[in-house]
Amino acid sequence: MTVRFRLAAQAVAVVIAIIAIALIPSVIELFAMMQLTLFAAMAVLALSLAFIWGYGGILSFGQTAFFGLGGYAYAISAINFQDSTPSILLAIIIPSLFAAILGYFIFFGRISDVYLGVITLTVTLILFNCVNSTSGDEYRIGKALLGGFNGMPAVPTFNVPFYPDQILSPEQSWWVTGGTLLGTFLFLRLLLSLPAGRVIVAVRENEVRASLLGYDPRKVKLLTFILSGAIAGLAGALYVNWGAFVGPTIFSLSLSAEIIIWITVGGLGTLLGPIVGCVLIEYIVAYIGSQQALNSNLVLGAVLVVFVLLLPKGLVPTARDLLMRLVPAPKPKAQLADEQLPPPVAASHMAGAE
Amino acid sequence: MAIYLIVALDVLNGISSLFLLCLGLAIIFGMMKIINLAHGEFIMLGAYATVISANAGVNIWIAMLVVAPLFVGLVGLVIERCLIRFLYGRLVDSMLATWGLSLLIIGIVTTIYGNTQQGVPTPLGGFSIGSYQSSYYTLFLAGMAVVMMAVVYGVMSYTRFGLIARATMQNPAMAATLGVNPARVYMSTFAVGAAITGLAGGLLAPVSGITPGMGGAYVAKAFMTVVGGGAAILSGTMSAASLFGAVNQVGAFFTTPVYGEVLVFTAAIVLIRLLPQGISGRFFKGNL
Numbered sequence: 001m002t003v004r005f006r007l008a009a010q011a012v013a014v015v016i017a018i019i020a021i022a023l024i025p026s027v028i029e030l031f032a033m034m035q036l037t038l039f040a041a042m043a044v045l046a047l048s049l050a051f052i053w054g055y056g057g058i059l060s061f062g063q064t065a066f067f068g069l070g071g072y073a074y075a076i077s078a079i080n081f082q083d084s085t086p087s088i089l090l091a092i093i094i095p096s097l098f099a100a101i102l103g104y105f106i107f108f109g110r111i112s113d114v115y116l117g118v119i120t121l122t123v124t125l126i127l128f129n130c131v132n133s134t135s136g137d138e139y140r141i142g143k144a145l146l147g148g149f150n151g152m153p154a155v156p157t158f159n160v161p162f163y164p165d166q167i168l169s170p171e172q173s174w175w176v177t178g179g180t181l182l183g184t185f186l187f188l189r190l191l192l193s194l195p196a197g198r199v200i201v202a203v204r205e206n207e208v209r210a211s212l213l214g215y216d217p218r219k220v221k222l223l224t225f226i227l228s229g230a231i232a233g234l235a236g237a238l239y240v241n242w243g244a245f246v247g248p249t250i251f252s253l254s255l256s257a258e259i260i261i262w263i264t265v266g267g268l269g270t271l272l273g274p275i276v277g278c279v280l281i282e283y284i285v286a287y288i289g290s291q292q293a294l295n296s297n298l299v300l301g302a303v304l305v306v307f308v309l310l311l312p313k314g315l316v317p318t319a320r321d322l323l324m325r326l327v328p329a330p331k332p333k334a335q336l337a338d339e340q341l342p343p344p345v346a347a348s349h350m351a352g353a354e
Numbered sequence: 355m356a357i358y359l360i361v362a363l364d365v366l367n368g369i370s371s372l373f374l375l376c377l378g379l380a381i382i383f384g385m386m387k388i389i390n391l392a393h394g395e396f397i398m399l400g401a402y403a404t405v406i407s408a409n410a411g412v413n414i415w416i417a418m419l420v421v422a423p424l425f426v427g428l429v430g431l432v433i434e435r436c437l438i439r440f441l442y443g444r445l446v447d448s449m450l451a452t453w454g455l456s457l458l459i460i461g462i463v464t465t466i467y468g469n470t471q472q473g474v475p476t477p478l479g480g481f482s483i484g485s486y487q488s489s490y491y492t493l494f495l496a497g498m499a500v501v502m503m504a505v506v507y508g509v510m511s512y513t514r515f516g517l518i519a520r521a522t523m524q525n526p527a528m529a530a531t532l533g534v535n536p537a538r539v540y541m542s543t544f545a546v547g548a549a550i551t552g553l554a555g556g557l558l559a560p561v562s563g564i565t566p567g568m569g570g571a572y573v574a575k576a577f578m579t580v581v582g583g584g585a586a587i588l589s590g591t592m593s594a595a596s597l598f599g600a601v602n603q604v605g606a607f608f609t610t611p612v613y614g615e616v617l618v619f620t621a622a623i624v625l626i627r628l629l630p631q632g633i634s635g636r637f638f639k640g641n642l
Contacts (some may be wrong), residue, residue, distance in 0.1 A: 043464055109630070113446075114581055117625050118578050118582075118622065122578055129619075221556075260450065260453070294465075295461040295464050295465050297457045297458070298457070298458060298461025298464075298465060300454070301455060301458030301459070302458055304450060304453065308450045309437070312447065
C-alpha cells in the first residue's frame with residue numbers, strides 16, 4: 001500500500017516537474033528564465049557531487065575539474081565543428097576518461113578521505129594553472145584559441161541535433177537544461193534503486209563487508225567516480241551553453257567550495273536536497289551581487305558554519321523529518337528506508353570517512 | 355657560478371617560507387587531526403595585522419614578530435572556543451566548517467578594508483652576487499625558519515607543556531585519567547598553531563601582495579605539504595617542505611613559475627600515491 005502510494009506520489013511529482021519546466025518560459029520574464037537556466041546547469045553539477053559524496057562516500061574537492069574539462073571540451077569542439085551535437089558528447093566523454101585515469105590512480109592505490117581530498121584539490125589547481133597560462137597564439141586546438149586567463153568568448157551555443165544552422169532560442173535552451181536536470185535526477189534515482197545502486201551504498205557503508213560479499217570496492221568506487229565525472233562534464237557543457245563563454249575560473253577553488261556548500265545546506269545523502277541548496281544559494285549570491293550591501297563570501301561562510309554546527313543534516317532531510325512527525329506514519333520506517341535515509345547513514349558516513 | 359648561488363638562495367627561500375607557512379597547520383593537524391581550511395586566512399590576518407600596525411607607526415619588526423602572532427593567536431583562541439571545539443573527531447565536518455570560516459573571514463576583511471592590495475616595504479637591504487641581486491630578507495626568513503624549528507622542538511621535548519601536549523596527542527583518554535584536561539590542551543594548541551601561522555603571515559607580508567583573498571594561494575600548498583609530510587610535526591613538515599620547496603624553485607628556474615607550481619602539485623600527487631601515510635609515516639616514525 002505504502003509503496004504503491006509512494007510510487008504514485010513520485011509519478012505525480014515528476015509530471016508536475018515536467019509541466020513546470022514546459023510552462024516556465026510563458027510565465028516568467030526572459031531575465032528570470034536565463035537565471036533559472038544557469039541554476040539548472042549548476043544543479044546538474046550539484047547532483048554529480050551529491051551522487052559520489054552522498055551515496056558513494058567519496059568527498060571530492062575537485063568536482064570543478066570535471067566541470068571545467070567538460071566546459072572546455074565543449075567549447076573547443078563547438079568552435080571547431082560549429083555543431084553542438086558531437087561537442088556535447090565530447091563534453092561527457094573527455095571528463096569521464098579523465099575521471100577514469102584519476103580514479104584508477106586514486107582507488108587502486110587505496111587512497112581515501114583526506115588524501116583523496118588533497119589529490120582532487122591539487123588536480124583542480126594543476127588544471128587551473130595550466131589553462132590560465134595558455135594565453136598566446138601558440139596555444140590553440142584546431143581553430144579554437146585557448147586564451148589563457150581571458151577565456152574563450154563567443155562559443156557557439158546548442159543547436160538542434162545535426163542541424164548546425166538552427167541555434168536554440170533561450171526558451172529551447174531552458175527546456176534542454178531543465179530537462180537534462182530532471183533526466184539526470186531520474187537517472188540517478190533509478191540507478192540507486194537498482195542492485196548496482198545498492199552496491200554503491202554498501203561500499204560506502206562498509207568496504208570490508210562489501211568485498212567479503214564479492215564486490216570489489218575499488219572497481220565500484222571507480223565506476224561511481226567516472227559516472228559523476230561524466231555528469232559534471234555534461235553540466236559544464238550546459239554552463240557554457242548558457243553564457244557562450246568559458247574561462248579558467250571554471251576550475252576555481254571557490255566554485256568547488258560552493259558545490260560543497262549547496263550539498264551541506266540542501267542535505268547530504270539526498271538527491272533533491274543539493275538541487276534545492278544549489279538554487280537557494282545561487283539565488284542568494286545573485287541577490288547579494290545586485291545589492292552591494294553585504295559581501296557574498298561573508299554570507300556564504302556564515303551559512304556554511306551555521307549549517308555544519310546547527311543543522312548538519314541539511315534542509316531537505318530536516319524538513320522531511322518534520323513532515324514525518326506531523327503525518328503519523330502508518331508503517332514502520334523499514335519499508336521507506338531507501339527514500340528516507342535515516343540519520344545513522346550520515347553518522348556512519350562521517351565515521352567511515354575518518 | 356653566480357647563477358647557481360642565486361638558484362640555491364631561491365631554493366632556500368622556497369623551503370623556508372613553505373616551512374613557516376605550514377608549521378601552524380601541521381601542529382593543529384598533528385595534534386588534533388583537524389584540517390583547518392581557514393589556515394590561509396590566518397596567514398592573511400597575520401599579514402594584515404603587520405601591515406596595518408606598521409602603517410600606523412609601529413616598528414616593522416615589532417609588527418611582524420609580536421603584533422601578528424598575538425593577534426592571530428587571540429583570533430584562533432576565540433575560534434576554537436566558538437567553533438572548533440564542537441568538531442573534534444569529525445574530520446569532514448571540521449573541514450567544512452573551517453572552509454565556511456575562511457569565506458567568512460575573507461568577507462569580513464573585504465568589508466572592512468576593501469578588495470585592494472596593501473603592502474609594506476621590505477626591510478633590510480639587498481646585496482649582489484655577480485650581476486644578480488638578492489635581498490638579506492631571504493636570509494632572515496631562512497634564519498626564522500631555523501629558529502621556529504628549534505623553538506618548537508625545544509618546547510615539545512623539554513618543557514612540561516610539551517610533555518603534556520605529546521601525551522594528549524598520543525592518547526587523550528589516558529592523559530585525561532592522569533589529570534590532564536584534553537580540552538584545555540587542544541584549546542592552547544590551537545591558539546599556538548594560529549599564532550605561529552600569524553607569525554608566518556607577518557613574516558611574508560613584506561614580500562607578498564596582501565589582499566583579502568591571498569590565503570587561497572597558500573591553503574592548498576600548506577594542506578598538501580602537511581598531508582604529504584605525515585603525522586610527525588617537525589620532521590614530516592620539514593621533509594615535505596624541503597621536497598616541495600626545492601621542486602617548485604628548481605622547476606620555476608628551468609621552465610616558468612606556473613609550471614614550477616604544476617610540478618609541485620604533480621610531485622605531491624605522486625608522493626601521496628607512493629607514501630599514503632606521508633613521508634614521516636615511512637621514514638621518521640615516532641619522531642617529533
